[in-house]
Every structure is written in structure tokens, then in C-alpha cells.
Amino acid sequence: MGSRAAHLSIAVALCFWLPAMAAVMHFWWSQARGVLQFDGQAWTLNRVVPPTSVPLTLSAPPEVLLDLQAHLWVRILLVGHPPLWLWLERSSQPERWMDLRRAVYSRARSGADNADETARQAAPGREY
Template sequence: MHSAPSVTYPVGRSRGATRILIVLWALGACCAGASCYLLDSAGWRQLLLVLSVAFSGVAAGFGLRRDGAAVLHFDGLCWSLTGADTTRSVRAAQASVALDFQSLMLVRLAEPGRARRWIWIEHRTMPERWRDVRRAVYSRAPSAAPAGDPWRATAPADAP
């Protein structure tokens, strides 16, 4: 079996991820507004609900603004992420797909001893390398032990 190709892919702000986040926030805000409307008494619970919706919107806005351009690289064994913010660079990480919308993927990079990093990968960033990055993300990591001779695994132990 062949291993996945090494690939370099640019990542950064994702319009698709921004749209998903805005839609989810708007749905939550509508549900919070409906519950405040349906409950007669204006008390501390409704105030807490409105403040939590406002705080989550502000936090999401700052989080979206913070995402900068970076380069995701797979060398055949592990993943690395480098970019303008060198304090948050990731080396020797394992990648796993959390969400896959075919043209937009949410990928988790896990590096031993460090916090996980979540990144969005978009097809429109580099369409000519999209299939390569998908193959690399879904590939199994190669084992460290050599495979040996496959034909000897089925041969009898006393065979010459």
C-alpha cells in the first residue's frame, strides 16, 4: 500500500467557517430572544441569557479576527503548521478530521505535550492541491516497525 503524498497547503481565514459560525450564533440568538419573549417576568435569568449571547458574539468576532495566514505541511509522517505567529506553530503533529463538508474541513492537529489546534481547510484556497490534502488527512500513519516479508507470514515454520 502506498502512503499519502507529502503536501503543503495554505490555511487561514475561512469564509465558509465564518458563515457557519454566524448562522449558528444567529440561531442561538433567535432562540434566546424567543425564550425572553415567551417568559413574562424580566429577571436575572433573561439578563444572563442576553449577556451570554452578546458575549459569545464578541468572543467569536475576536476569534475570527485573530486567525491569520499559515501553511500546513505534511511530510509523509507528521503534520506541521507554520505562519506569521511563530508562538503558535505546530510541529510533529497528528491530524484528524472533525467535520468534513467535502469543500470545507475542520481538522484537529494534536502535538504531544501541547494543546490541540483546530484549523479550517478550504477547497477554494488551492483547488489544484485539494485532493492531495484530503488524501493526506485521511491516510493512516505509517507504522514504525518494518513489515518484513509478507510471503513468509503464511509459510510453515519448518519450511526451508
């Protein structure tokens, strides 16, 4: 009787686990693929899957959800689109990885011509 109960519980677990794994795989493989770019003023996404001919503009800088040093999971807001979650990997462009990390974490103010002036505005009352 114990063996039969064990087999039944394994079958029930598989009935839940297999569809859950199928849903995860479908979600993973249907994620947007492309190149995230920052020109110093604005962020854009050039999508590869599904392909687009025009870069899509982000309405805000990417929001880092998880930082694993060699991987970043970010949430982006495209103008006129629902939020997207992107998994960024150092292995796709290792020579540009640190540039990307600096850009994602920087919070430069738009229109600021001088880094010293931006720093003063960010911390009023401090002496430099």
C-alpha cells in the same frame, strides 16, 4: 403591560447575545493561520499568524472533526504546544485540495516501503 415585558425580554436577550457574539468573533479572529504540509513522513504547520520562522512539527496526523467536502475542521497536536483547531478551506489552494484530503484520511504506516506490504500487515489472514 405586554409591550413592556416584550421590550424587557428583548433587552435581556441582547445582553446575553452581544457578549456571546463578541467572544465568538474574538475566538475566530485569533485562530492560527498558516500552511499545513505533509511530506509523506511528517506533518508540519508553517504559521502566518502569529508568524514563526521554523515550521512546527505535529506529533500526530490531523484529526478530522468535521468534513463538509469544501471545508475541513481538524484538530492538530503540535510538539510542545496545546491542541489547535484549524478550519481548512478548498478555496485557499483548490488545485491541492484533493491531495490534502487524501493525506488527512490516509493512515500510512511509518517506515513501510511497499504499499502492498502495508496492506498485508493491516489485514492479516486475507489473501491477495
